[in-house]
Amino acid sequence: MEQRKNSERADAAAAYALNAMSDTERADFEQLLATDEALAQDVQQLSEGAAVLGYAATEQPPAQLKRNVLDAIRDLPQQPAADPTSPTSAAQEPAIGPETAMTPAPTSGPVREERVATEPVPRARRGRTAFALAAATLLVAALGLGGILVAEHRQGNELREQLNAAQNEAQGLRSLLQAPDLRTVQARTSDGATVTLAYSSASGLMSVSGEQLPKAPEGHGYELWLIGDSGATPAGMLASGEVSLVEGSMEGVTHLGITVEPAGGSPQPTTDPILVQEL
Amino acid sequence: MLMYMEESETEQRSAALDATPEELLTRTAQGDGAAFEALYDAVSPMVYGVARRILVDPELASDVAQEVFVELWQHAARYDRTRGSALPWIATIAHRRAVDRVRSANASRNRDLREGIRDYQVSHDDVEDLAIVHADAQRARQALETLPDAQRQAISLAYYEGLTQHEVAERLGVPLGTVKTRIRDGLKRLRNGMGVA
Numbered sequence: 249m250e251q252r253k254n255s256e257r258a259d260a261a262a263a264y265a266l267n268a269m270s271d272t273e274r275a276d277f278e279q280l281l282a283t284d285e286a287l288a289q290d291v292q293q294l295s296e297g298a299a300v301l302g303y304a305a306t307e308q309p310p311a312q313l314k315r316n317v318l319d320a321i322r323d324l325p326q327q328p329a330a331d332p333t334s335p336t337s338a339a340q341e342p343a344i345g346p347e348t349a350m351t352p353a354p355t356s357g358p359v360r361e362e363r364v365a366t367e368p369v370p371r372a373r374r375g376r377t378a379f380a381l382a383a384a385t386l387l388v389a390a391l392g393l394g395g396i397l398v399a400e401h402r403q404g405n406e407l408r409e410q411l412n413a414a415q416n417e418a419q420g421l422r423s424l425l426q427a428p429d430l431r432t433v434q435a436r437t438s439d440g441a442t443v444t445l446a447y448s449s450a451s452g453l454m455s456v457s458g459e460q461l462p463k464a465p466e467g468h469g470y471e472l473w474l475i476g477d478s479g480a481t482p483a484g485m486l487a488s489g490e491v492s493l494v495e496g497s498m499e500g501v502t503h504l505g506i507t508v509e510p511a512g513g514s515p516q517p518t519t520d521p522i523l524v525q526e527l
Numbered sequence: 528m529l530m531y532m533e534e535s536e537t538e539q540r541s542a543a544l545d546a547t548p549e550e551l552l553t554r555t556a557q558g559d560g561a562a563f564e565a566l567y568d569a570v571s572p573m574v575y576g577v578a579r580r581i582l583v584d585p586e587l588a589s590d591v592a593q594e595v596f597v598e599l600w601q602h603a604a605r606y607d608r609t610r611g612s613a614l615p616w617i618a619t620i621a622h623r624r625a626v627d628r629v630r631s632a633n634a635s636r637n638r639d640l641r642e643g644i645r646d647y648q649v650s651h652d653d654v655e656d657l658a659i660v661h662a663d664a665q666r667a668r669q670a671l672e673t674l675p676d677a678q679r680q681a682i683s684l685a686y687y688e689g690l691t692q693h694e695v696a697e698r699l700g701v702p703l704g705t706v707k708t709r710i711r712d713g714l715k716r717l718r719n720g721m722g723v724a
Contacts, residue, residue: 258711259707259708259710259711261711262707262710262711262714262715263692263707263710263711265619265714266682266685266686266710266714267619267622267623267626267685267686267689268685268686268690268691268692268695268710269691269692270691270693273691288610292610292611292615293718294711294714294715294718295611295615295616295618295619296611296612296615296718296721297713297714297715297716297717297718297721298615298618298619298622298686298714298717299614299615299618299619300667300670300671300717300718300720300721301667301671301682301683301686301687301717302573302576302577302614302618302621302622302667302686303573303614303618303663303664303666303667303721304664304667304668304670304671305573305576305577305579305580305687306572306573306576306663306664306667307572307575307576307579307580308572308575309571309572309574309575309576309589309592310585310589312589313571313575313589313592313593314567314568314571316589316593317567317571317592317593317596317597318564318567320593320596320597321560321563321596321597321600321601324597324600324601325601326556326558326600326601326602326603326604327601327602327604327605328604329556329604329605329607481584482586483586484586496584513586515590
């Protein structure tokens with residue numbers, strides 16, 4: 249009996265670590281987890297196993313992502329470790345993943361209290377030293393030749409990334425031009441600018457030329473949308489004066505749309521389209 | 528650990544890159560932007576890779592990856608070093624966020640829409656993969672390959688497709704209890720396979 253119960257606990261810990269529970273199962277399990285230190289340790293160990301699948305999925309992100317992330321966090325305030333009043337932790341994220349996975353919830357007994365009461369102090373102290381060191385390092389880098397080298401290195405990275413992107417795009421355009429079902433359309437935006445589309449459903453490729461588009465308003469850009477019966481799917485940004493290559497299955501896609509969105513794009517259109525072209 | 532290094536890095540930059548993800552996360556919690564950037568460089572291939580594997584659509588994946596990094600920046604202080612390494616912690620956040628997204632109807636439609644491209648892009652991705660493969664990813668892939676087929680199948684369906692254990696059982700046509708056992712044994716084996724002490 250006891251053995252069976254243990255094995256059930258271990259099964260549940262594994263399913264939780266793999267994030268393979270339904271919402272209700274997860275909620276039940278987290279209640280258990282909050283008061284069971286041994287179970288929390290099991291979960292932590294099994295999470296290391298689950299993370300192996302994450303490492304195995306490693307893939308180089310697009311260069312744009314880093315710029316977007318750094319832009320997004322600039323001036324964004326940080327939250328303290330345990331802040332139950334924080335709207336983010338309370339409302340938007342009922343299960344803040346690893347927080348609940350690795351640490352008992354605030355309802356737990358002495359362990360949690362100890363963590364809250366004593367740990368932030370040494371950590372903050374360590375942090376201040378680290379911050380001071382980091383600040384000093386940055387100062388040296390900014391004042392000396394180091395700064396220039398960093399800048400040049402970054403520029404080199406960016407150039408390499410741009411080159412890769414350009415090569416990929418050229419390859420896509422070549423495939424597009426060779427597609428047997430290539431079609432081209434000249435469409436006009438509501439402002440009267442011409443946008444040229446070339447697309448092939450068979451190869452799932454479309455080039456959109458924004459060469460005549462005026463510059464988008466400050467902090468904004470043109471976002472492309474593939475539109476079908478069930479709505480609009482983001483298809484990347486189109487810079488004024490440039491050509492964008494959209495890759496993706498065009499099955500069920502009936503129209504291409506363009507809207508003006510905040511730079512970096514929106515998951516759903518937030519303004520009226522300046523162009524909707526039937527394909 | 529998951530680090531990319533260039534020989535031409537300046538010493539200052541290398542010092543940041545040499546720091547462990549745990550140190551970078553702790554410094555990030557103190558508002559250290561340089562540490563956060565180094566952390567991004569170190570773990571973004573994993574965060575983005577998890578999202579991309581689950582959501583397929585590169586733009587959705589970027590979107591989720593950005594959400595994860597914003598969360599890391601805002602909530603870095605929640606990371607508790609005494610409770611394990613930083614990478615599994617970050618991987619769990621990335622997986623949660625990607626699965627949250629894929630379980631919403633919109634994303635699964637998107638996923639279907641984009642399934643085609645993945646096939647189309649296969650050869651290109653292979654080349655890119657070769658260029659970025661590093662010790663950890665390679666070791667992880669090997670660990671995954673050495674799992675017994677039944678365990679790998681159950682775990683991969685759950686992790687990479689965001690299925691619950693019930694859905695995995697349904698998909699495989701095996702009893703739920705069997706899936707639970709496979710997941711548990713598989714995760715233990717994976718952890719040991721990576722030589723985690």
